[in-house]
Every structure is written in C-alpha cells, then in structure tokens.
Amino acid sequence: MSRILLVEDEPDEAKSMKMVLEKAGHTVDVAKDGKEALDRLGRADLVVLDIILPRLHGDAVLKEMKKRGIDKPVVVVTAVSREVGVEADLKKITPGLVFLQKPFSSEELVGAVASLS
Amino acid sequence: MGLVVLLEVQATGLVLTFVVVFSLILALIVVNLWQRRVEDEARAHERVLRKALQRLRKKEAEDSAHAKELEKTKEALLHAMDDLTDSYERLKDLDEMKSDFVTNVSHELRTPLTTLGLGFDLLEKEKNPAKKKEILEMLYRNIRRLQATVDAILDFSVIEAGKAVVENKRVDLRALILEIADGERPKAKVKGIALKAEVPKGFYVRGDKRWLTRAITNLVGNAVKFTDKGYVRISAKKQKDYILVSIKDTGRGIRKKDLSKIFDKFIKLETHVPGSGVGLWASKKVIEEHGGKIWIESQRGKGTTAFFTLPAVRKKK
Numbered sequence: 001m002s003r004i005l006l007v008e009d010e011p012d013e014a015k016s017m018k019m020v021l022e023k024a025g026h027t028v029d030v031a032k033d034g035k036e037a038l039d040r041l042g043r044a045d046l047v048v049l050d051i052i053l054p055r056l057h058g059d060a061v062l063k064e065m066k067k068r069g070i071d072k073p074v075v076v077v078t079a080v081s082r083e084v085g086v087e088a089d090l091k092k093i094t095p096g097l098v099f100l101q102k103p104f105s106s107e108e109l110v111g112a113v114a115s116l117s
Numbered sequence: 118m119g120l121v122v123l124l125e126v127q128a129t130g131l132v133l134t135f136v137v138v139f140s141l142i143l144a145l146i147v148v149n150l151w152q153r154r155v156e157d158e159a160r161a162h163e164r165v166l167r168k169a170l171q172r173l174r175k176k177e178a179e180d181s182a183h184a185k186e187l188e189k190t191k192e193a194l195l196h197a198m199d200d201l202t203d204s205y206e207r208l209k210d211l212d213e214m215k216s217d218f219v220t221n222v223s224h225e226l227r228t229p230l231t232t233l234g235l236g237f238d239l240l241e242k243e244k245n246p247a248k249k250k251e252i253l254e255m256l257y258r259n260i261r262r263l264q265a266t267v268d269a270i271l272d273f274s275v276i277e278a279g280k281a282v283v284e285n286k287r288v289d290l291r292a293l294i295l296e297i298a299d300g301e302r303p304k305a306k307v308k309g310i311a312l313k314a315e316v317p318k319g320f321y322v323r324g325d326k327r328w329l330t331r332a333i334t335n336l337v338g339n340a341v342k343f344t345d346k347g348y349v350r351i352s353a354k355k356q357k358d359y360i361l362v363s364i365k366d367t368g369r370g371i372r373k374k375d376l377s378k379i380f381d382k383f384i385k386l387e388t389h390v391p392g393s394g395v396g397l398w399a400s401k402k403v404i405e406e407h408g409g410k411i412w413i414e415s416q417r418g419k420g421t422t423a424f425f426t427l428p429a430v431r432k433k434k
Contacts, residue, residue, distance in 0.1 A: 010228055012255050016235035019252075023242065052224070079227035081220070103230035106238040 001025040002117050005044035007037040007061065008077070009053050013102075017048065017077070017109060024110045034061045041070060046116055048109075051078040051086065062093040073116035075100060077109075214381070218395065225266040229259035272331060273395050281399075282406045284325040287430060290360060291316040293326065294351055297334050305341045310367075311348040312341065320353055320360050322427040324407040329427075332403035335396040336364050336423045343421070344368030359409070359426040366422070371415040379413055400425075 004026050008014040018028045029044065031037040034056025041047070051058035058076065065072070074097040080086050087099040098112045236256045243249050275281055298314035305312040322329070340349040347367025354361055371379060380401045404411045408428045415421040 102227040
C-alpha cells in the first residue's frame with residue numbers, strides 16, 4: 001500500500017478523496033496548495049494532484065518535480081474540462097501521469113492509484 | 118505733238134495715279150480682308166479656347182466634387198471600419214468572457230459532484246454513526262453548493278433578459294437582512310469569523326423580495342468567502358429618501374486595478390475560489406432595477422466594504 005500525497009485545495013474534495021483512499025488501505029497526507037506540495041513530496045510514494053491550486057498551480061508543481069529530478073507516479077485530478085487540452089499539455093511535462101477528470105467514482109480513483117503503485 | 122505728249126504724259130500720270138490709288142485701295146481691301154480673317158480666326162480660336170477653358174473648369178469642378186465625394190466615402194468607410202473593429206473587439210471580449218463563464222461553471226459543477234459521488238460511496242460502506250453524520254453533512258454542503266451554481270446559471274439568463282424584478286411589494290429590509298445573516302452565519306462560524314447585522318427597525322423598501330434576497334446574499338456571501346479573520350458587519354442607515362446599506366469585512370481586500378471590473382459579467386478574480394463569476398454583476402443589475410446604486414471600496418490587506426442604496430418607503434401610507 002502506498003503513502004500518498006494528496007494535493008487538493010477544496011476541503012470537502014480533499015476529505016472525501018482521503019477517506020476513499022484510506023479505505024483502500026493507503027496512508028494519505030493532504031497539501032492545500034502547490035508550495036506545500038513541493039515541501040512534502042519527499043515522504044510520498046505517489047502524488048494525487050489537482051491543477052488549479054492557490055500559490056502554485058499543479059502544472060508548475062510537475063515542472064518543478066521534473067527540474068529537481070523527482071520521478072514519482074502522479075494521478076492528476078481536475079475539474080478543468082478535458083476538451084481544453086490540458087491532459088496533453090501535462091503529459092508533455094510528465095508523460096507517465098494518469099489523468100482523471102472530475103467528477104470520478106471511488107473505483108476510478110482507487111483504480112488509477114493501483115495502476116501506478 | 119507737244120500737246121499730244123503733254124496729254125499722253127497727263128494720261129500716263131492719271132493712269133499711274135489711278136493705278137497707285139487703285140492699288141492702294143486694293144491693298145487696303147486685302148489688308149482689311151486679311152485682318153478680318155485673322156480676327157475671325159482669332160475669334161474662332163478664342164471660342165475654342167474659351168470652350169476648352171469652360172470644359173476644363175467644369176471638369177475641375179466635377180473633379181473637386183468627385184474628390185470631395187471620394188473623401189467623404191473614404192471617411193465613412195474608415196468610420197465604418199472603426200465601428201466594425203470596435204464591435205469585433207467587444208464581441209471577442211464577450212466571447213472570451215462567455216467561454217470563461219462556461220469554464221467557471223463547468224468547474225463549479227464538477228467540484229461538488231466529485232464530493233457527492235465519493236461521499237455516497239463512503240456513506241454506503243460506513244458503519245460508524247459519527248462518521249456517517251460527518252459524511253452526511255459534507256453531502257449537504259455540496260448539494261447546496263451545486264444548488265447555488267445551478268441558481269446562478271438560471272439567475273443569469275433571467276437577469277440578462279431584464280426580467281429579474283417581477284414583484285413590486287413592500288419589503289421589510291431589516292427582516293430580510295437579518296434572515297440573510299442567519300443563513301450565512303454557519304459559513305462564517307466554520308471560518309472562525311463573526312457575522313454581525315445591525316439594522317434599525319422601520320426600514321422598508323419596494324420591490325421583489327426574492328431577487329433582493331439573492332442580490333444581498335451574494336454581497337454577504339462574498340464578504341464571508343474572502344475574509345479569513347476578523348468579522349463581517351452589515352449595517353444600515355437612512356440617507357434622505359434612501360436607505361444606505363454597507364457590508365464591511367476585514368478580509369484580504371481587492372487590488373485597485375481589479376476594482377473597476379469587479380461588477381463585470383463572468384469576472385472571477387481568484388480562480389481557485391468557488392463561484393460562477395456572475396454574482397456581483399447580478400447584484401448590481403438587481404439593485405439598479407430597484408432604483409438603487411451599488412459600489413465597492415477596498416484596501417488590499419485591510420478589507421472591503423460593499424455599499425448599496427435603495428429608495429426608502431414609509432411603513433404605512
């Protein structure tokens with residue numbers, strides 16, 4: 001089971017995702033913005049990352065991870081519509097990420113994490 | 118013989134004189150004729166020249182009229198082009214704003230839906246009553262958030278069509294504001310800030326209670342949303358024939374450059390904060406349709422105060 005860093009600024013979304021992931025047997029640490037995420041990356045096996053975040057957006061977090069040579073599996077969870085083309089842009093930075101568009105089900109979230117663990 | 122010679126000489130003299138005189142007359146006639154011909158020719162030339170000049174002047178006049186016409190047409194075209202450019206820019210802005218609205222709204226719909234989906238899954242599996250209650254509260258919060266977004270979308274189209282104010286009844290502004298404050302207080306409590314409402318009795322206005330509630334709730338909701346410590350205070354006073362209401366907060370404030378566009382349609386100054394981006398625009402429309410005014414004063418880092426006025430009515434006539 002993985003130690004997950006969940007980066008999500010919406011309190012209820014963070015809470016519900018944390019509960020679902022914990023029920024699936026993972027341990028979950030929550031960061032509320034991009035800067036906090038970068039500070040806490042070290043302890044995590046896997047990152048679940050929202051894109052529109054205060055202080056530092058998710059794409060900037062991915063770029064910074066790449067710059068620092070941190071190669072950890074990433075599940076992107078976003079309410080930004082897939083049609084905007086954000087998935088392709090993010091995969092240019094981190095080719096191996098799994099993209100989940102909100103709203104998603106518990107199974108989809110747990111499945112995405114399992115596929116990278 | 119001498120006489121003959123004399124006569125001959127005289128005759129010759131006469132002939133000569135005659136010839137000379139005749140020649141002179143002939144010469145005069147010829148000269149005269151030639152002069153006349155020259156004069157005629159000159160006149161003819163003059164006529165031709167004059168005609169040519171007239172044609173030239175006419176053409177010049179025509180050309181100048183034509184040039185003026187051309188200049189006018191050019192100006193009109195340039196003007197039309199400016200108008201077109203303006204319209205195009207406005208349309209482009211509106212299009213961008215509309216697509217921002219769609220993006221905001223779709224974000225606003227997806228966010229609570231995520232929690233609702235996950236929350237119901239969790240509720241189904243959860244056995245602990247305290248945890249169940251916690252999940253239920255979370256579900257209610259997100260249903261309300263979803264409801265607010267759906268309302269904003271529906272409000273938008275109604276206000277846009279100018280059909281927001283339907284009723285024209287006497288409204289107890291004090292009761293309405295206290296009711297709104299009660300509704301928003303739980304949110305303030307969660308954030309650890311105080312929400313105070315101080316409105317004297319006897320403050321009445323005329324209009325549509327439902328829409329006034331929406332407009333004022335937006336203002337109070339925004340104040341709570343953007344305040345992390347301190348308080349939100351709603352107060353009201355009479356000012357001549359109007360009631361002046363202020364909603365003061367000790368929140369993060371608004372940048373000066375953002376103040377001018379705060380009432381624009383589809384504007385969201387902070388993308389990660391919930392909202393459809395039409396709330397303040399809707400409040401302004403509703404207040405103005407009730408004969409009032411609305412404005413905002415703010416200092417970055419110190420707080421914001423939203424003001425609005427509504428025409429006051431007496432309790433009883």
